[in-house]
Amino acid sequence: MSDVPALLTRLRLLRCQAAYIATPLYHGYGIAILLLCIALGKKVVLTPGFSPAKACALIQEHAVDIVTVVPTMLAKMLKQDAAALKSLSCIASGGATLSPKLVAEVFGKLGPVLYNLYGTSEAGLNLIATPQDLQAASQTIGKKISSARLQVRDHRGNKLGVGEIGQICIKNRWSMRNWDGSWIETGDLGYRDERGYYFLCGRTDEMIVSGGVNVYPLEVEQMLSQHPLVEDVAVIGVPDEMYGQRLRAFVQPVPHADASAEALLDWLRPRVARHQLPREIVFVDRISYTHAGKRDKKRLRQTGE
Structure with missing residues (x-):
């Protein structure tokens, strides 16, 4: 250990x-x-x-x-x-x-x-x-512990610099996943800032491309969750004829909240980039979670279809 x-x-x-x-x-x-x-x-x-x-x-x-x-x-x-x-x-x-x-x-x-x-x-x-x-x-998500060998790498395996988003990759001496000395791909996207802090942007299979721009649902979730009328939120990508993909936000409002999709979008608009603005907001009674404590986006996709 x-x-x-x-x-x-x-x-x-x-x-x-x-x-x-x-x-x-x-x-x-x-x-x-x-x-x-x-x-x-x-x-x-x-x-x-x-x-x-x-x-x-x-x-x-x-x-x-x-x-x-x-x-x-x-x-x-x-x-x-x-x-x-x-x-x-x-x-x-x-x-x-x-x-x-x-x-x-x-x-x-x-x-x-x-x-x-x-x-x-x-x-x-x-x-x-x-x-x-x-x-x-x-x-x-913190700073590296002293024993960690960690890099943020692009899809070609090149090490990325400060502020550049890529996949978090890890190497150690004991995992069967890298017995040959290769880097373990975690499936998590993130970056490191100039202070040595690491940040998550989401999973590789959750990133969407909207109008040719990479969009990370987690960043929109983190912003929407700060609204005082939002209890919980999950954001997914959905097909879009014009842009290829857009975001759909599922919002669980706080109890007895008088929230509307238009008001939330108006609040969000100056806080995110244009390509990050969800195409629609869907209100739900409860955001489902998996047994591992992660948002069950597979179920939400089925709900929204």
């Missing part, structure tokens, strides 16, 4: 007294923190499933100071009982994208306790965003 030093130092696990592993054990960082806490002689709380009410009660009962979550779990816990989470000094989130709105909510209600972790099952943990990193750039 080459990510052990990073977990111990950046997440300050040595100070931890009790951990609650809310994520399924097939989530790599969850099992890593579980094994580390056992090795360190810390109390570990496990449950067979997740419910926000039970999670909040367990954290309060056991004075848990570190919890592993995916963003949807965290949002539900804050809505359920934020006061019960006051003992937490480390919320380790991963597996899906953190919205800027959720980052701000955590900082406002619990203080600087949120960490964003990025890794893959093939290559382990590679990036960590500390609370200080998220305060500087709320959308970052």
Whole structure:
């Protein structure tokens, strides 16, 4: 486990007294923190499933100071009982994208306790965003851990520079995926800024080309999620006769919100480029998620057909 030093130092696990592993054990960082806490002689709380009410009660009962979550779990816990989470000094989130709105909510209600972790099952943990990193750039997935070999590469395999969007590729010494020394393609698109922060732009299979321009739905999701009447949002590409493809946004409004598609588009228009503006906004009762905590865009595509 080459990510052990990073977990111990950046997440300050040595100070931890009790951990609650809310994520399924097939989530790599969850099992890593579980094994580390056992090795360190810390109390570990496990449950067979997740419910926000039970999670909040367990954290309060056991004075848990570190919890592993995916963003949807965290949002539900804050809505359920934020006061019960006051003992937490480390919320380790991963597996899906953190919205800027959720980052701000955590900082406002619990203080600087949120960490964003990025890794893959093939290559382990590679990036960590500390609370200080998220305060500087709320959308970052962090900086490389010391053991990580990571590059942003184009479709020809060339290394890209600062600010250039490409596929995040990883190399290590233990994965069967790169036994021959090749780079592991994660399927994630992103870039690195001049400060060394990495940012996600979405999946390679989600990027669309609209009027000859590459468009990344995640960037529009992150912007729309900041609207005060938007509870959740998912954006997909749909065929378009004139441009080849355009965006369709599925929006879950906050309860009792008086939101309209026209008002949301008017709000969004000055905040994104012209090619990023969705062709349409569809309101839904709830955005579906997969068992891994990711937006179920396959189901949304079927819904919108």
